[in-house]
Structures are given as structure tokens and as C-alpha cells.
């Protein structure tokens with residue numbers, strides 16, 4: 226399909242992820258993502274059809290959970306990460322916040 230483009234490259238356009246390292250908050254796992262074989266624009270869709278296409282690629286990604294948690298922890302607002310859209314990540318964060326408050 227598209228050219229090989231590591232997720233770390235496309236995420237770098239937001240100025241948050243600019244390197245690969247092996248620490249606990251590192252981004253080395255991105256090298257194992259299914260998105261390596263797709264254009265960055267695939268994961269920054271402008272409509273619901275595009276979101277569904279990105280989600281389909283994430284579906285069987287071996288680092289899907291890690292990717293989602295990374296995006297949540299880093300409060301990444303744009304794009305599809307770990308099979309979740311921006312809206313879905315906002316919902317997850319809101320739910321977790323409410324769970325923390327009620328615990």
C-alpha cells in the first residue's frame with residue numbers, strides 16, 4: 226500500500242514525539258505497528274470513513290493497547306491511535322476521571 230512511514234515520524238508533526246528510546250515512556254514499540262506500511266495521512270482522517278479505515282488497520286496491530294495508552298497518557302488530541310478516534314479517547318479519559326473520583 227502506501228510508503229513505509231513509522232508512526233513516530235507522523236506523530237512528530239505535533240512536536241511531541243521526536244525520538245525513539247527504550248525507556249518506559251519510549252516509542253520503540255511504534256516500530257512494530259501496522260501503520261509502518263501506510264501513509265501518515267491515513268491516521269489523520271478528515272471524516273468518519275477515514276477513521277473507520279484507520280481503525281481497520283489498527284484492529285490486529287500487535288501494539289494496539291500500548292499505542293492507545295500512549296496517546297491517552299500524552300494527551301494526543303489528533304488522529305487515530307490504538308484503534309481509537311479523538312472522540313473515543315476523550316470519552317475514555319472522561320470515564321477514567323469519573324472512575325477515579327468515585328473510587
Ligand code: SF4
Nearest residue numbers: 258260283286292307
Ligand atoms: S494501533 Fe494503529 S496507530 Fe497504533 S501502532 Fe498500531 S497501527 Fe499504528
